[in-house]
Amino acid sequence: MDLRLSDDQQLFRETTRKFLESTCPLETVRRLADAEPAGFDKKWWKRGAELGWVSMLVPEEDGGGSISGHGLLDLVLVAEEMGRLVSPGPLVPTNVVAAALARSGTPTQRREFLPGLVNGDTVAAWCLGTPVAGIDTAGGRVEAAPRDGGYVLDGVTGPVEAGGQADLYLVTIHTGDGVTQCVVPSDTPGVAVGPAHGLDLVRRYAQVRFDQVVVPPDGVLGVAGDAASDAERQLQIAVVLQVAEMVGALDRAFEFTVEYAFDRYSFGRPLASYQALKHRFADMKTWLEASQATAAAAARAVDTESPLAPELASVAKSYVGERGPAILQDCVQLHGGIGVTWDHDLHLYLRRVVTDRSQFGTPSDHRERVAVAMGM
Amino acid sequence: MSTTDTDGIAEAGDDGGESVESFRTRARAWLADTMPPLPDGATNQLLAREDESGERARRLQRLLFDGGFAGISFPAAYGGQGLSRAHQRAFTQESLPYQMPTVFNVPTLSILAPTLLDFGTEEQKVRYIPAMLSGDELWVQFLSEPSGGSDLAGLVTRATRDGDVFVLNGSKIWSSGAFRSDYSLCLARTDWKVPKHRGLTMFILKIHQPGIEVRQIKMVNGTGEFCQEFFDDVLIPATDVVGEVNDGWTVASRLLFHERDATGGGSPYVSGVATAAAGQDGQRSDLLELARETGQTADPRVRQLVAEARVNDRVQSQLVERVTTGIRTGAFPLPAGAIPSLFAATNTERHFDIGLEIAGAGAGAWIDDDADRWGETYLLRQGLSLGGGSNEMQRNIISERVLGMPREYAADRDKPFDEVRHN
Ligand SMILES: Cc1cc2nc3c(=O)[nH]c(=O)nc-3n(C[C@H](O)[C@H](O)[C@H](O)COP(=O)(O)OP(=O)(O)OC[C@H]3O[C@@H](n4cnc5c(N)ncnc54)[C@H](O)[C@@H]3O)c2cc1C
Ligand SMILES: Cc1cc2nc3c(=O)[nH]c(=O)nc-3n(C[C@H](O)[C@H](O)[C@H](O)COP(=O)(O)OP(=O)(O)OC[C@H]3O[C@@H](n4cnc5c(N)ncnc54)[C@H](O)[C@@H]3O)c2cc1C
Numbered sequence: 076m077d078l079r080l081s082d083d084q085q086l087f088r089e090t091t092r093k094f095l096e097s098t099c100p101l102e103t104v105r106r107l108a109d110a111e112p113a114g115f116d117k118k119w120w121k122r123g124a125e126l127g128w129v130s131m132l133v134p135e136e137d138g139g140g141s142i143s144g145h146g147l148l149d150l151v152l153v154a155e156e157m158g159r160l161v162s163p164g165p166l167v168p169t170n171v172v173a174a175a176l177a178r179s180g181t182p183t184q185r186r187e188f189l190p191g192l193v194n195g196d197t198v199a200a201w202c203l204g205t206p207v208a209g210i211d212t213a214g215g216r217v218e219a220a221p222r223d224g225g226y227v228l229d230g231v232t233g234p235v236e237a238g239g240q241a242d243l244y245l246v247t248i249h250t251g252d253g254v255t256q257c258v259v260p261s262d263t264p265g266v267a268v269g270p271a272h273g274l275d276l277v278r279r280y281a282q283v284r285f286d287q288v289v290v291p292p293d294g295v296l297g298v299a300g301d302a303a304s305d306a307e308r309q310l311q312i313a314v315v316l317q318v319a320e321m322v323g324a325l326d327r328a329f330e331f332t333v334e335y336a337f338d339r340y341s342f343g344r345p346l347a348s349y350q351a352l353k354h355r356f357a358d359m360k361t362w363l364e365a366s367q368a369t370a371a372a373a374a375r376a377v378d379t380e381s382p383l384a385p386e387l388a389s390v391a392k393s394y395v396g397e398r399g400p401a402i403l404q405d406c407v408q409l410h411g412g413i414g415v416t417w418d419h420d421l422h423l424y425l426r427r428v429v430t431d432r433s434q435f436g437t438p439s440d441h442r443e444r445v446a447v448a449m450g451m
Numbered sequence: 452m453s454t455t456d457t458d459g460i461a462e463a464g465d466d467g468g469e470s471v472e473s474f475r476t477r478a479r480a481w482l483a484d485t486m487p488p489l490p491d492g493a494t495n496q497l498l499a500r501e502d503e504s505g506e507r508a509r510r511l512q513r514l515l516f517d518g519g520f521a522g523i524s525f526p527a528a529y530g531g532q533g534l535s536r537a538h539q540r541a542f543t544q545e546s547l548p549y550q551m552p553t554v555f556n557v558p559t560l561s562i563l564a565p566t567l568l569d570f571g572t573e574e575q576k577v578r579y580i581p582a583m584l585s586g587d588e589l590w591v592q593f594l595s596e597p598s599g600g601s602d603l604a605g606l607v608t609r610a611t612r613d614g615d616v617f618v619l620n621g622s623k624i625w626s627s628g629a630f631r632s633d634y635s636l637c638l639a640r641t642d643w644k645v646p647k648h649r650g651l652t653m654f655i656l657k658i659h660q661p662g663i664e665v666r667q668i669k670m671v672n673g674t675g676e677f678c679q680e681f682f683d684d685v686l687i688p689a690t691d692v693v694g695e696v697n698d699g700w701t702v703a704s705r706l707l708f709h710e711r712d713a714t715g716g717g718s719p720y721v722s723g724v725a726t727a728a729a730g731q732d733g734q735r736s737d738l739l740e741l742a743r744e745t746g747q748t749a750d751p752r753v754r755q756l757v758a759e760a761r762v763n764d765r766v767q768s769q770l771v772e773r774v775t776t777g778i779r780t781g782a783f784p785l786p787a788g789a790i791p792s793l794f795a796a797t798n799t800e801r802h803f804d805i806g807l808e809i810a811g812a813g814a815g816a817w818i819d820d821d822a823d824r825w826g827e828t829y830l831l832r833q834g835l836s837l838g839g840g841s842n843e844m845q846r847n848i849i850s851e852r853v854l855g856m857p858r859e860y861a862a863d864r865d866k867p868f869d870e871v872r873h874n
């Protein structure tokens with residue numbers, strides 16, 4: 076958590092935490108994993124939307140609005156709290172798409188799509204049909220043929236988060252020598268959803284196929300062939316939210332692992348009394364605070380569109396993406412045998428953090444972006 | 452009157468004084484007029500190595516002092532400028548292309564001066580702090596002893612009261628740069644009949660005087676920075692006690708706090724160095740230069756390594772900012788200062804490992820003797836992990852005093868020191 080929160084932000088964070096604790100505790104997450112094909116309950120998502128979960132990156136004139144005037148910093152609070160409880164819901168993709176529409180959408184596009192996203196009636200997914208901003212797409216490709224001022228899309232993307240639940244896709248493709256983005260409602264003829272699998276218990280993935288899908292001219296978002304900086308911005312937002320979620324998850328897992336070390340005895344002493352273990356906790360605490368620090372710095376840089384934003388987003392992703400799983404595996408180790416069981420909650424956190432680590436660029440992908448930012 | 456923080460440093464912009472930007476402009480012009488620029492390829496660190504006696508540093512410090520740019524965050528009453536951290540940061544940013552007296556930063560200005568500010572008498576502060584800021588007097592810390600450094604409170608150098616003076620006997624070791632320095636803060640035992648923490652006293656000690664022998668110790672990289680001092684009936688006036696007699700542990704703890712701030716990169720009293728506090732994040736460029744010089748910037752493996760080091764440096768300065776803010780606002784306890792110290796030390800270890808990797812065969816054998824010798828740099832890899840409290844001590848502090856875990860067993864707890872077994 077950023078140490079410099081306003082009173083309103085604190086209040087918002089507490090409200091979000093209480094809402095999540097009362098409506099979606101870990102038992103509910105476990106139940107949704109088996110019982111809910113979508114991974115989340117749509118009515119629940121709509122209640123979250125009423126709290127502002129999809130408003131923050133959308134200006135007031137489009138029905139959105141933030142707490143502090145720094146929408147991304149407010150949204151980061153939601154992502155952290157969702158990380159603490161490994162909550163379900165398409166927070167990242169829906170907000171990324173909403174931010175893209177708010178940034179580059181025509182008045183018609185904004186009027187057509189934003190209200191539903193903001194009030195929680197619809198959700199959105201981001202389909203990468205081409206590598207953007209140095210981040211590969213696991214082989215998925217969508218080709219685009221120009222037609223009548225729009226495009227015809229052909230190809231497959233995925234695994235796409237919330238691909239099977241989304242009402243709206245933002246498709247990023249390569250056209251000519253530039254990047255183009257299209258908005259494609261999921262009921263457009265030629266769009267089909269195929270199965271994909273995810274490590275997280277409640278985060279759903281799908282393949283999204285495009286078979287001769289016609290995108291009319293008003294389906295193009297922003298300037299055709301000139302959307303690379305929009306896509307870069309979307310990546311930065313996705314990364315900031317992912318990192319915040321990882322930090323929230325790590326913070327909670329570390330908290331209950333410390334408690335466990337006080338409560339569990341071996342050789343007549345609490346685990347917390349052994350120097351060998353104390354030193355590991357000290358290392359973990361150091362990495363955790365470092366993760367908090369870099370997450371907050373990245374969020375601030377991306378929020379203000381600082382020239383350092385591309386680098387600082389990648390610094391945070393590569394650091395937390397590398398340290399996060401290492402901290403959690405240490406938590407497993409310090410729990411002993413119980414730490415590798417299904418019934419213990421640690422694996423929920425491990426699954427979430429490994430998922431976030433791996434999507435939208437691995438730590439090495441982001442180190443390569445840092446190398447580029449350094450002028451190498 | 453400007454509002455001040457818990458540490459007494461002015462806050463920027465709330466006293467109607469000079470704004471940071473106007474100060475920056477003035478500093479820029481003054482630096483260009485006054486300070487010698489760094490020669491091509493030189494760093495202040497390299498120049499300091501050639502300035503064994505410290506004479507060059509004293510001259511440069513004097514220039515800063517006469518120009519009104521020494522001790523930017525120090526109170527004006529003691530020769531400083533009474534300005535905020537933001538003013539200090541701005542000055543450092545402007546000063547990077549120039550030769551600067553960086554030797555004065557640690558420990559004189561960032562550790563010992565702030566400890567005197569916290570605990571010194573008015574007479575002590577007036578006598579000693581302006582002399583540090585003007586470049587007249589360099590200081591050093593006399594803490595570690597041959598019998599042990601981690602167990603600082605278990606030291607055995609003895610100061611016996613005799614009327615208005617104390618008589619000092621014993622030895623200090625690993626004191627960096629003592630041979631060129633003028634004064635020290637020296638911790639000694641004044642009462643042997645009480646448990647170890649309660650029988651210590653902190654003294655201001657003049658280094659070059661009868662009864663003190665200073666010997667340089669050759670270090671692994673060939674330099675003679677380390678010193679050992681031998682005390683033979685040295686007389687210390689009682690007016691040179693800092694804090695209370697037998698309450699030296701309180702003073703030492705505060706000194707160690709300032710030391711963690713300095714080694715972790717968060718000290719507001721460091722000037723002219725691209726530390727985290729200077730807002731010059733990620734300025735270390737030695738690995739990038741090594742990759743360039745060795746023609747490896749296109750090698751994906753080397754790109755990963757150089758970027759990893761940059762990531763760690765960026766995160767280090769972000770962490771310093773977080774913990775400094777947390778301590779100042781009370782969100783973190785004081786011992787949380789051990790967190791950035793541990794991070795800085797382990798980051799430095801990794802930094803040297805990466806250098807060794809990129810240097811390849813050249814780390815072990817070379818032809819061009821002018822090239823950066825990474826192998827030799829690497830020999831001192833553990834310096835930051837030992838000096839200023841070892842990593843293990845920092846880990847004890849974090850687990851015990853930040854996380855609240857049980858203290859280590861200590862055979863000497865609550866025992867009168869003269870009944871404790873020691874080296
Ligand atoms: C895959 C797997 C297979 C297993 N198969 C078997 C089997 O077939 N039969 C069987 O009987 N058991 C089996 N075990 C159990 C295994 O032996 C125990 O998990 C192990 O001994 C640790 O005990 P614990 O889980 O109670 O953890 P604890 O003893 O509670 O330890 C928790 C943590 O504290 C550390 N710790 C504890 N005491 C100290 C100390 N004094 N100093 C420093 N660190 C300490 C431990 O290393 C661990 O990290 C298996 C475990 C696993 C994971
Ligand atoms: C570059 C450098 C500059 C220095 N400058 C100064 C200076 O200016 N003034 C000064 O007074 N000192 C200085 N020192 C000394 C430094 O403070 C000591 O080296 C340090 O405190 C460790 O003390 P020691 O060397 O006696 O090692 P010891 O205390 O003997 O420790 C040896 C090893 O055991 C570990 N250890 C000890 N006790 C414990 C424990 N309870 N739990 C776990 N591990 C433990 C230590 O971490 C270390 O790894 C400097 C040291 C270095 C390397």
